[in-house]
Amino acid sequence: MFRSPFMFWKKAPFARLIIFFAAGIIVQWYLQIPVRFLWAGAGIAFFAIIPFSFSSLVTRFRFSLLIGLCFYLLLFFTGCILACYSDIQHHPRWFGKMYSENDVVIARLEEPLSEKSKSYKAVASITGLKNDSAAFKTNGRIIIYFRKDSLLPALGYGSQLLFKKKLQPVRNSGNPGGFDYRQYCHFEDISHQVFLARKDFAVLPVTDKKLLKDFIYTTREKVVGILKKYIPGKKEQGLAEALLIGYKDDLDKKLVQAYSNTGVVHIIAISGLHLGIIYALLALLLQPLKRNKSTNWLYPVIIITALWLFGLLAGAQPSVLRSAVMFTCIVAGQAMSRKVSIYNTLAFSAFLLLCYNPFWLWDVGFQLSYAAVLSIVLFFQPIYRWFYIKNKILDFIWKLNAVTIAAQILTIPVSIYHFHQFPNYFLLTNFLAVPLSSLILIGEILLCAFASLPVVADFLGKILYQMIDAMNLWVERIDNLPFAILDNIQISIPQAVLLLATAAGIGYWLMEKRKTGLQLGLAALLLFTLIRSFSFFKAQQQEKIIVYNIPGHSGIDFVKGRTYYFTGDSSLLLDDFLRNFHIKPSRIRYRVFPGNDTNLIIKKGNFFQFENKKIAVLRHSLKSEKAGTRIPVDLLVLSGNPRIYFSDLIHWLDIKQVVFDGSNAAWKLYFWKKDCDSLKIPYHDVSENGAFVMTLN
DSSP states (O other), X not given: OOSSHHHHHHHOHHHHHHHHHHHHHHHHHHHOOOHHHHHHHHHHHHHHHHHHHTSOHHHHHHTHHHHHHHHHHHHXXXXXXXXXXXXXXXXXXXXXXXXXXXXXXXXXXXXXXXXXSSEEEEEEEEEEEEOSSOEEEOBOEEEEEEEOOTTOOOOOTTOEEEEOOOOEEOOOOOOTTOOOHHHHHHHTTEEEEEEEOGGGEEEOSSOOOOHHXXXXXXXXXXXXXXXXXXXOSHHHHHHHXXXXXXXXXXXXXXXXXXXXXXXXXXXXXXXXXXXXXXHHHHHHHTHHHHHSTTTTTHHHHXXXXXXXXXXXXXXXXXXXXXXXXXXXXXXXXXXXXXXXXXXXXXHHHHXXXXXXXXXXXXXXXXXXXXXXXXXXXXXHHHHHTTOOOOSHHHHHHHHHHHHHHHHHHHHHXXXXXXXXXXXXXXXXXXXXXXXXXXXXXXXXXXXXXXXXXXXXXXXXXXXXXXXHHHHHHHHHHHHTSTTOEEOOOOOOHHHHHHHHHHHHHHHHHHHHOOHXXXXXXXXXXXXXXXXXXHHHHHHHHOEEEEEOOBTTBOEEEEEETTEEEEEEOHHHHHOHHXXXXXXXXXXXXXXXXXXXXXXXXXXXXXXXXXXXXXXXXXXXXXXXXXXXXXXXXXXXXXXXXXOOOHHHHTTXXXXXXXXXXXXXXXXXXXXXXXXXXXXXXXXXXXXXXOOEEEEOO
């Protein structure tokens, strides 16, 4: 525990370093500064520090501010340079720089096939391109979708393919507030995708596998086989696979939503919780080793080895590696010095991880993982001291709840920013789900260890089934309680930062009894309230027309203030996935709720009058009631492949803007666009350009 901010910075120097290093990563990603300027900036900062290395202590003290500034600038530019070179599109051999649609592509599957509803999916590396004149070695990754076919050959990790089908860039839906899928893929070095039927590719006879990856995928396949063999029930099998190795293909979607709504989705996402359970168990079992000087060195070695072995068993996913590095730093730091600062250890582990992959800074798991651990470190003891309980069992229960409450304090702003919801009964759900999931995890490890003994494995499988079923039932019942979730919460990045500052300030006040912390916390809360109030005021004034990009469907929102009127396919109202993925994020972003259409809009046939705009939505050919009369239309939306020719349409409509929604065929769009170009009518294709948003005020 620290006594002042100065002492904190002194004990946790990496906490300072990580701030400037991360700032460089962020600035480089958004500004894309040319690399020559980055090296120049880093060089100036570096050579400005060098002379002071040979100067006297008095001189260094006199210029300490300048030395510190140069050092932080060096860290900043180092973060920029690392982010620049980690971007696959800046690599000289990135395939996107030399690819043309007539090239033969050589690809290597980087993972086993994952089954989807209409296809198989896998990530592949582009190892080479070949055209009539030359062949190139390349790097970069794509997503390959394989058509489901009985003739599809046995494909898996390391399979090498040849194909000549055109690669398509990865695109976002472009709907307001939607998930930035293109950025997510970019951070994974993925830039393109392709759909292949059996006739589109050939399989090379030689596979290209890396030994460690092959071991990981083989082990995962064996583990999945063991769990499916000994744990009855598909729903229970799916959860067991996700909990132990992060395998999510067999998860029940409704069950996942229930876990998300009740605040325990971290149980089925391999994370620090799982490694924390193993760490706590091993720390308890290995206490005797710490008491003996001749064996105390075994304590950190066994724990670190076990954590990394579990990480490999869990598929070496990024979330597992983050947690493994974090716990490795904590254990190693404690082994080297009893007075090690946990804050410095956390900052050092984050620094290492960002050096390995700077784009993990945007990863939700990375953010939540560090927020949760830091929150527990900061707030567990003050919260635990709220009550003194003599009974050991009740005290243990209170400890679990204190950890849960502490973890939520810093994760709530991050979670609300990303997921726009808050589980009101998270304490109640975690009360049973966390300890039960810990027992299930240990039981699954034992099941894999005793899989060669069918009698023991069968017994363990039945017990695990009962435990998983009980946990699922508990979560589903809480999810069905009234007011289980506070939904549709929208906060911006500045608002999330202010909430974190509020928690940090008040936490500092609670721990150190210093008024400065309380004052800073309350000031941040006041600023948060002012910004949020202003955002609500702006939302009350808004007027928009939104034509969504929903493949194969039509959907339009007319927004006035904080209400909307929807028109489109009735099937969208019945499909929770399509509605939640494509439309709900926009409504959360603009803070709108269903309104009364009589107050918002006037509808007559294919025409809508919204504020001072006239909109026509055509799903079939239009016949004018009065020949020769041109109806002024501010916005024309074509939907569902109507049989329409613009050469005829302009005789009936005076069109200012055309929008093609996601329900039209590509071949029809080709001819419509040619007509619009020749007639000089502006058009917007949502399938290419994302949702169309017309702001009326």
